[in-house]
Amino acid sequence: MSKTSLLWVTGIIVVLAGSGIWAWNRFGPTKSQSYPEITKGFPVAKTLDSSSNACDLVVRRYRQIGMEMQFELAANAGGLAPYNVQITQNGKVQQFSSLPHRYGTWLTIPKAELSAGPAQIKVTSLGQQGCETSAAFEFDGSIKDEIPDASSWIRHGSKDNWLDVRPVTKNGKLYLKDFGNYNDGRTKVVMIDGIAINGLEKGVEVKPGYLYSVTARWIDAPYNDWWNPVRNRSLRQQNLWISGKAPARENPVLTRIEIPEWFSPPTGLNVTFDTKFPEFQPIDGKLVMQYRLNNFVPSANYYNRGVRYLQNGDGDFPVSKMHYTATPNYFDDKDEKWFGQLSKQEVEAKAGVPGFGVYAFDFEFWNQHYTPEVKQRLIWFSEVIKRNHPEMYLMDYWGGGAYTNPHINKVGGANPKDFMKDYENPKANNSNFDILPNGESFRNLFNTTPIDVYPKPMFGTDEQGNSPNNFVLLSAVHSLRINKLIPYQKNNKFIFYGWNRYMPLYKDPIVPWNYQLTDPKGELIMNQLEMMPASQALSFSLFSLIMFDGYYLWQDAGPSGNDPNAYHVSKDGPGWGFEWYPTDGKTPESEIGKNRKSKGDAPAYWDFPTEYYVLGNWMAKQVEDVLKGGANRDLAFQLDGKWLEPKKEQALISIDQKLPFITSIVKGNQIVVLGVDSFQSPNANREVKVRLPDGTETTIELYGNWPSLYRGTLKK
Incomplete structure (x- = not known):
């Protein structure tokens, strides 16, 4: 090999090696790496006495959240919690007994009755005799009342040093503030x-009056x-x-x-719409399918609150008032190859389903694009169901409608x-x-067309944070x-098919959800999926109706x-x-749920999205008279001083240009207006001038990503 060739080969090897090292560092696994906290800015307590060398217990930093005080503890021993705490200021002594503490949190005094100025804290371990420490700190009287009373706000989800969001009032305004402000050198994105x-x-x-989902x-x-599962990710x-x-604003x-x-x-985790909402009958002509979420609330409460x-069901109502989703379990979890080999007689023998009001296919183990063999047998299967139950609403959620x-x-x-x-040549995009x-074909078999509105990943983001x-x-x-x-779907029912949580697609980390138990007393943390925003749930409900x-x-639990x-x-x-x-510090996990006082488990998470779906149903009920027989018509609106006239592809234009979407239902001289801005900042307030069909110009408000619903009377 010549010297020149050797140099070329060496250069190529160096470049490839360098590229490989770069790719490994850029995309390779880092889950095992540790990232200690580097958050700065918290005041440091002054140690007054730490008499126990056996544990070296000490108070390091502290933070004040209204009247709540949090203290960072450090020690060279474990098993020290719970603690007795004594706080002294100007001769006044406050005692707090058996306070819990765990790794990842600071020792918390929920309500410290203090005035502005210096104070002292003494912490005594109940887990190790003789282990105690005392320190001095400053209490800021100017912020003691900045957190609204606990009865005026609700918070559920994770609870540790990484994210600690509270409402704050200041100068007559309301704020959300993260008192945790956790940083460890990794890229951090808050939404x-x-x-x-x-x-x-x-x-x-x-x-005020809204629910905010904060993720970090x-x-x-x-x-x-974020798609890369081998990187070190936290949520x-x-x-x-x-x-x-x-x-x-007056309109x-x-x-x-x-x-x-x-x-x-x-306030708790059980939903309350099934008892708290006023009774109302389902909107005429609309389909609302939901699940019973409380086993101590009768089905009648749901039917009397807008659910069709x-x-x-608890057996008091006929199956015609129920919906059913057929999963792979219906066919004993057998695959599509097995199904595609069945005879027509065998398929028809399996189609003896009861007369449910709504029946949905969800054969999620099969390919969503059916083979001709599977398609033929699903046609046979559907024909029997439709023949036996002509009034049933039949749909294929898994395979989709004609246009997915x-x-x-x-x-x-x-x-x-x-x-x-x-819009010029509407046709199916679904080979099924x-x-x-x-x-x-399926064309004249399914009389209901679903479109999934499952929450999607919240990455990547663009320059506006969308x-x-x-x-x-x-x-x-x-x-x-x-x-x-x-054409062959023109008489169908068209619905949104939703879920209340984000299904991880990239082996996403799970949310550590906090539960405060009283029997046995302690803190339970169970990993849960990320909740969808309440604003999105209300939008899906209102726009669908x-x-x-x-x-x-859909729900994933009984x-x-x-x-x-x-x-x-x-x-x-x-x-x-x-x-x-x-x-x-010692009760075993086997005691959890041992003394349960009700049948069934407690809810696994705070299902606020379902509450907002039902709220949308109730709000739509208030304009039922216009919805029945009304016609859909998008509205012109003004942006930067220019009027934007609606086009038939307006939803796509709004996506492309990230515009508000404003539509209406018109019946005679009555109009319902529904608008949303899916892209603006979650705390932005936009006033949009719209032009009604009679030429009247008026203004509607769009706050954050929340939908706005109006009704009015047009000029004759």
Whole structure:
């Protein structure tokens, strides 16, 4: 080999080796790496006495959250909790007994009755005799009343040093503030309702009367690499509802259908819409399918609160008032190859289903694009069901309708401009609806068309902090509009098919959800999925009922009991793991749920999205007279001084240009107006001038990503 060739080969090897090292460092595994906290800015306590060398207990930093005091403890021994605490100021002594403490949190005094100035704390371990310490700290009297009373707000989700979001009042304004402000050198992205925001550690102004979902993510790579499961990723989520009502802008033309004053999500984890909501019958002509969530509340409560079809009925109602989703379990979890070999007689023998009001296929182990053999047998299967139950609403959730959701978005998804032509020539994009050689097809079998509105990943993000999840609503609106234009579906019912949580697609880390138990007393942490924003749940509900024919809200668990301590945990049990921190430091996990006082487990999470779905149902009920027989019409609106006239592909235009979407239902001289801005900051308040069909111009308000609903009377 010549010297020149050797140099070339050596150079190539060096370049390849360098590229490999770069790729390994950039995308390779880092889960085992440790990232200690580097958060700064918390005041440091002054140690006064730490007499026990056996444990070296010491108070390090502290923070004040209103009247709550938190102290960072450090020691060279474990098993020290719980603690007795004594706080002294100006001769006044406060005693706090058996306070719990665990790794990942600071010792917390929920309400310290102190005045401005220096104070002292003495911490005594109950886990190790003679282990104690005392320190001096400063109490800031100017911020002692900045946290609203605990009765005026609700928070559920994770609870540790990583994320600690509270409402703060200052100078007559309301803020959300993260008192944790945890940083460890990794990339950190904080979101409210799925939109990235900055400055939460300083406070972000918000409005009362709304529920905010705050998520914080850490990754040792750029945030848009969140898809990479071998990187070191962490996730926390807290969901906060704050009572109150912001002043509304007067509108002489339209009357706003507000979130009613009686509405609030439950303080505990059990849903309360099934008892707290006023009774109302389902909206005429609309389909609302939900699940019974409390086993101590009768099915009648659901049917009398806007639900037309219920799963898990208690036997007091006929199956015609129930919905059913057929999963692979219906065929004993056998695969599509087995199904594709069955004879027509064998298939028809398996189609003897009861006369449910709604029946959905969800054969999720099969390919969503059916082979001709599977398609033929599903046609035989469906024909028997339709023949036996002509009044049943039949749909294929797994295989989809004629036009499936392309999942259009501006952050790595399908390009909205590629679908504008679909309005000129609307046709199926789903091969399942192709006609078989024998002339048979699904085209005249399914009378209900679902579009999934499952929450999408909240990465990558663009410069406005938007993620794929911000585009779900408008992509679904577009998809159902095209479905409605396909001739053989014109008489179908068109619905949203939703879920209340985000199903991880990239082995995402799980949210450590906090439960405070009283029997046995302690802190239980169980890993849960990320909740969808309440604003999104209300939007899905309202748009499905105003523009289309309703929604199917799926649930992944059976009805819950009403004992908040009734959990069952086991290292070999289902789920994503748990941690147990008994207050006394010794009660074993086997005692959890042992003394349960109700049938069934307690709820696994705070299901506020379902509360907001039902709220949307109730709000839509207030305009039922216009919805029945009304026609859908998008409205012109003004942006930067220019009027934007609506086009038939308006949902796609709103996606492409990230615009508000404003539509209406018109019946005679009555109008219902529904608008949303899916892309603006979650605390932005936009006033949009709209033009009604009679030429009247008026203004509607769009707050954050929340939908706004109005009604009014047009000029004759």
